[in-house]
Structures are given as structure tokens and as C-alpha cells.
Amino acid sequence: MTRGYSLEKDLIILLNNPKYSDIEILCEDEEKLYGCRAILAARSEVFDRLLYNGMKESHEKKISFPKINSLAMKIILEYTYTGSIKEESLTKNNIVETFYAADYFQLPNLQDFIIKTFKNTLNNNLPENSPELLSKVAEIMPLTEDNILLNLLIESVAKFPLNTIEFGRLSIAGLQYLLSYTYEKExxxxxxxxxxxxxxxxxxxxQPLGIVPSETILNVYRLVAKLNDSYLNNIRGTQLSAYVWDESACGSKLIIEDNGKVVYAKNDCSSHQNVRAKMVLEENQGIFEWDVIIEKCCNASWVGVCAENFNYETFAGYQPTGWVLGSxxxxxxxxxCLNNYCPNFVDGTKITVHLDMNKRTCAFTVDGIKYPEVSGWDNLPSKLYPVVSLRYPGRFRIQPQKI
Structure with missing residues (x-):
């Protein structure tokens, strides 16, 4: 390659190249990288203090960073040499460590780039990755309110019910960060x-016996026990419900309003249409319970659950992927159909759905009276959603169960 045309390309030749390096960098995972003292010191005050402090480190050929792995350090080196990195260099496997390293070496522009990339790309898969990433942050970063990456991850995890997060995805430390950050906060x-x-x-x-000290477990319990003037059925922070109607899974003649809590049928909706909630209910995640309030009854009103491959334009009870209780x-x-499960619904009736995803069964409470598990609904699919079926003038509200 011809040199002298691009400073960035010429500097890449020096990157992690023993021939042009005068310092070995030992990383957490014991991988050895190579750098040029002068370039590192010119680009980072932290490197300058470490490499030109007049102490013995100034004369040694090696420097160790026991809390920074080689994946993150390679990105740090690329940025210090060239002033930029590629978005595709950042993945869910290195973004937390790289952000930590950028903070350690006081590279604010790199931190800004990481956050921008995180929001633009990785954020698309944030719900599925956020518990693991939050756990990773809790391992290496202190809990501070000015940590933007930490804030984003906590806000993402907080929007998903804990009982939908498989055990093993969120660590004890990650849970402590989550509860500390959201306690008495809006x-x-x-x-x-x-x-x-x-x-x-x-x-x-x-947790493996002896791995988690009893004091750590007690600290988690203490964080949970820090309730304001409320009881255990309340929600910390701003009450944000996962039980809201999903506009992308809704009949064409149904209208959703009140921030997703209410659905009603247009006056030309003469046959039943359906809408499901955004809440995903999965196998072996325990018991899910929610309320549907019939603000305006119709002929007839239906409440229950549905699976995938569901038609929102056709009555739920006629479909093999719909299970509903009617007014x-x-x-x-x-x-x-099976009759005489419960009394008729009227305006104001509150139906509580009790879905046991361990047993994959369903029962209902109607106006405070709980009825037995529905006969024949004893092997429901492993992934379900709350659903209602209505026609004009039906108007239904969904909310977390209120005791």
C-alpha cells in the first residue's frame, strides 16, 4: 500500500504492530497487545500520566490493565491511533467493556460515539439483551446516576416484568442496581x-451455595422492602403497565386510546374483532394475572388469551389459537363452547384473568368471585397474549391485577 496519501490509513499500519511499538499492553484476559508510548500519551491524559510520570513505569516495557480485556483495548487503540472506529466494531459482547475502558482513559468523544451507536443499532435488540448487559455493567462499573449506558439499560429492564426474565439472565448485582436506581424515582x-x-x-x-454471601442476599431483600407508604401490590417509580393494547395486533375497526389502556369498537363494527396486549406470557414463567374492565358492554363481550397465528378480524372463539370467556x-x-361458567357481564364488570404458565391453565375471577380452572384448557400453548373480542358499542380497559 502506498503511504503518504491518508494519515488514518498510515496510522493503522502502526496499530498493534510490534515493529513500530515500544510498549507491551497486558490485558485482563492475558492477551498481549502493542502500542506506541508517544501516540498513546498524546491522545489520552491517563496514558500520559501512566507512561511519562518519571516513576519506574516510565522506563518499563510493559504495562498491565487487569480490568480491561483485549476486545475493549483493541478498540481503544484503534480510536487513539485513528480518531475513529467503525460501528460494526461494537457488539453486545464488547460494548460494556469498551464503554468502561473509554471512561477509564477519559475519552469522552468515544463514549459519545458508543452511546450513539448503542441507540442506533444495538438498541433494536435491547429488550432481548438488556438483562445480560445490565449484569455485565454491575460487574465492572459503580452505580452512578451520570452513567448514560447504565441509565439506558436500567430503563429498558424496568419496562419488562421481572417474572418474564429467565433466571440466569439478570445477576444479583444487576438486580441490586435496578432496584437502587428505581427506588423513590420517577x-x-x-x-x-x-x-x-x-x-x-x-x-x-x-445462587450456588456459598457463592453469594448472606449479606448480599439480605441487601437485595432490604432494597425490595424499601416501600414508601404503600404495600406490596404497588409499583415502584412511575406506574408503567406492560398490559396495554397493541396497535400492531388489532382489528381494523377497533380504536386504542388512553396510552394503550382502552380499546373500543367503531360504530360500524358490527361483527367481533380482536386486539391483543403487548405483554408476552411464556411457559414456566409462573402465574400472570390482569384485569379487564368492561366499561361498555356489547353483544357479546369476550376476554381471554390468544397464541401466534391469530386473526384479529374474526371472532377469537372460532379460532384454534383463541380461548375466551364471554359476557x-x-x-x-x-x-x-361450554355454558354456565359464570354470571353475565354488565357495564362495569371486572374480569381478572389468572393464567398459570407453569401448568398452562386458565381461570377467571368475575366481580370478586373466583371460578375454577376452565375445563379443557389444560394444555395451552407455551407463548400467549392477553386478548379481547368486541363489537360496537364495546369499550374495554386493561390493567395489572389490583388487589
Whole structure:
């Protein structure tokens, strides 16, 4: 390659190249990298203090960073040499460590770039990655309110009910960060306090014996127990419900309003259409409970669950992927009907759905009276959603169960 045309390309030749280096960099994972003292010191005050401090480090050929792995250090070197990095260099496997390293070496522009990339690219898959990333942050970074990456991860995890996060994805330390950050803060947090306590207890119990000190477990419990003037059925932070109607999974003649909490049928909606909630209910995640309030009844009103491959333009009870209880007291699925389960619904009726995803069964409470598990609904699919089926003038509200 001809040199002298591009400073960036010429400097890349020097990157991690023993021929042009005068310092060995030893990383956390014991991989050895190579650097040029003068370039590193010119680009980072931290490197300058470490390499030109007049102490013995100034004369040694090696320098160690026991808390920074080689994946992150390679990106740090690329940035210090060239002034830029490629977005594709940042992945879910290195972004936390790289952000930590950029903070350690006081490279604010690199931190800004990491956050921008995180929001633009990795953020698309944030819900599925955020518990693991938060756990990783908790391992290497202190809990500070000015840590933008930490804030983003906590805000993401807080929007998902803890009982939908598989054990092993969120560490004890990650949970402590989550609870500390959201305590007495106006931050969205979807999980009711009694579910926080339950999740914390199970998570602590699942740790290998002796690995988690008893004081750590007690600290988690103390964080959970820090309630304001409320009881365990309340929600910390801003009450943000995962039980909201999903506009992307809604019949064409249904309207969603009140921040997703209410659905109603247009006056030309003469046959039943459906809408499901955004909340995903998955196998072996325990018992899910939510309320549907019939603000305006219709002929007839239906409440229940649905699976994938579901048609939102056709009555739920006629579909093999829909299971619903109706305002006449009967329940339907795949054209199969059983009558006299409960009394009729009227305006103001509150139906609580009790979905046990361990047993994959369903029961209902109607106006405070709980009825038995629905006969025949004893092997429901492993992934379900709350659903309602209505026609004009129906108007239904969904909310987390309120005791």
C-alpha cells in the first residue's frame, strides 16, 4: 500500500504492530497487545500520566490493565491511533467493556460515539439483551446516576416484568442496581412490589451455595422492602403497565386510546374483532394475572388469551389459537363452547384473568368471585397474549391485577 496519501490509513499500519511499538499492553484476559508510548500519551491524559510520570513505569516495557480485556483495548487503540472506529466494531459482547475502558482513559468523544451507536443499532435488540448487559455493567462499573449506558439499560429492564426474565439472565448485582436506581424515582417500572420480592427471593435461592454471601442476599431483600407508604401490590417509580393494547395486533375497526389502556369498537363494527396486549406470557414463567374492565358492554363481550397465528378480524372463539370467556357466562375456543361458567357481564364488570404458565391453565375471577380452572384448557400453548373480542358499542380497559 502506498503511504503518504491518508494519515488514518498510515496510522493503522502502526496499530498493534510490534515493529513500530515500544510498549507491551497486558490485558485482563492475558492477551498481549502493542502500542506506541508517544501516540498513546498524546491522545489520552491517563496514558500520559501512566507512561511519562518519571516513576519506574516510565522506563518499563510493559504495562498491565487487569480490568480491561483485549476486545475493549483493541478498540481503544484503534480510536487513539485513528480518531475513529467503525460501528460494526461494537457488539453486545464488547460494548460494556469498551464503554468502561473509554471512561477509564477519559475519552469522552468515544463514549459519545458508543452511546450513539448503542441507540442506533444495538438498541433494536435491547429488550432481548438488556438483562445480560445490565449484569455485565454491575460487574465492572459503580452505580452512578451520570452513567448514560447504565441509565439506558436500567430503563429498558424496568419496562419488562421481572417474572418474564429467565433466571440466569439478570445477576444479583444487576438486580441490586435496578432496584437502587428505581427506588423513590420517577422512573418507569412495570413490576409490582410483591413480584419484585418474589423474584428476588427465587434469584437468591438459585445462587450456588456459598457463592453469594448472606449479606448480599439480605441487601437485595432490604432494597425490595424499601416501600414508601404503600404495600406490596404497588409499583415502584412511575406506574408503567406492560398490559396495554397493541396497535400492531388489532382489528381494523377497533380504536386504542388512553396510552394503550382502552380499546373500543367503531360504530360500524358490527361483527367481533380482536386486539391483543403487548405483554408476552411464556411457559414456566409462573402465574400472570390482569384485569379487564368492561366499561361498555356489547353483544357479546369476550376476554381471554390468544397464541401466534391469530386473526384479529374474526371472532377469537372460532379460532384454534383463541380461548375466551364471554359476557353470557360461556367460554369458547375453536368453535367449542361450554355454558354456565359464570354470571353475565354488565357495564362495569371486572374480569381478572389468572393464567398459570407453569401448568398452562386458565381461570377467571368475575366481580370478586373466583371460578375454577376452565375445563379443557389444560394444555395451552407455551407463548400467549392477553386478548379481547368486541363489537360496537364495546369499550374495554386493561390493567395489572389490583388487589
Amino acid at each position: 422512573k418507569p417500572f412495570v413490576t409490582p412490589e410483591y413480584e419484585v420480592f418474589r423474584y428476588s427471593a427465587i434469584l437468591a435461592a438459585k 353470557g357466562g360461556s367460554y369458547y375456543s375453536d368453535y367449542k
